[in-house]
Amino acid sequence: MTFVQLIDCRTSRFDEMNRLMDTWVEQTKGKRTATHSLIGKDRSDASHFVEIVEFASYEEAMRNSGLPETDKIFREMVALCDETPTFTDLDVVRDEQLNCVVARGFFEEAGRARTEQLFERFTDDYVDHDPANPEDLGLRGARAEYDGWRRSFDFSFQVDDQLAEGDRVCTRWTWSGRQTGEFLGIASTGQQVSMTGTTWHRFREGRICEGWWQYDRAGLMEQLGVLGQ
Numbered sequence: 001m002t003f004v005q006l007i008d009c010r011t012s013r014f015d016e017m018n019r020l021m022d023t024w025v026e027q028t029k030g031k032r033t034a035t036h037s038l039i040g041k042d043r044s045d046a047s048h049f050v051e052i053v054e055f056a057s058y059e060e061a062m063r064n065s066g067l068p069e070t071d072k073i074f075r076e077m078v079a080l081c082d083e084t085p086t087f088t089d090l091d092v093v094r095d096e097q098l099n100c101v102v103a104r105g106f107f108e109e110a111g112r113a114r115t116e117q118l119f120e121r122f123t124d125d126y127v128d129h130d131p132a133n134p135e136d137l138g139l140r141g142a143r144a145e146y147d148g149w150r151r152s153f154d155f156s157f158q159v160d161d162q163l164a165e166g167d168r169v170c171t172r173w174t175w176s177g178r179q180t181g182e183f184l185g186i187a188s189t190g191q192q193v194s195m196t197g198t199t200w201h202r203f204r205e206g207r208i209c210e211g212w213w214q215y216d217r218a219g220l221m222e223q224l225g226v227l228g229q
Helices: 014-027 058-065 068-080 098-109 115-121 139-152 217-223
Strands: 003-010 034-041 048-055 086-091 122-129 153-165 168-179 192-204 207-215
Touching: 003 058, 014 034, 014 068, 048 058, 058 068, 058 086, 098 115, 098 153, 098 168, 098 192, 098 207, 115 122, 115 139, 122 139, 139 153, 192 217
Parallel strands: 122 207
Antiparallel strands: 003 048, 003 086, 034 048, 153 168, 168 192, 192 207
16 A cells, blocks of 8 residues: 655755755665655745655555665754654555546547547647657547547557656557558458557646657558568
């Protein structure tokens, strides 16, 4: 179970504390078990800071606390605080990357959802970047592209992995399908095919506003008997 620790402190010497944290990161390379650290400043009190440190488990957090470097930095951090910091230990009971949920829903429904329903997740000014197309597409072009794939293949996506950072979500996927119609001049073969790819989606206000696609199009064409002959 993921574990997070909240460190609540007040200091008028944040710049020094920030450099101290950089020192800890450098000194604990190959040793630390913390996976994510986030520091927030209170908008109503410039001396009030909260650090959120994430670990894979409580046990990993205890290992991290036991490092000599952690103990040394902690004592130096306390000296920079205006008062003794407080600690809150939390077991994470729900962890949901909301943009990931939207991106995953797109891939899970693609191939079977109606175009209108599928693209409700997208902004009206959506921009699509696909190296297979000579120009970037807008929302109308992306919808037409999807309809074209639907006419050519009976397909579905499997989400293999996802990462989220800021307003972007990266999805690594496997696409599988059977050719049921003409595709790029290739008559329907009934062939079962698959390919892997990665898509970056950028979000604005909970909707997808931009997409970047990379996928093994050459491998798909080879399976359809166009390449490698």
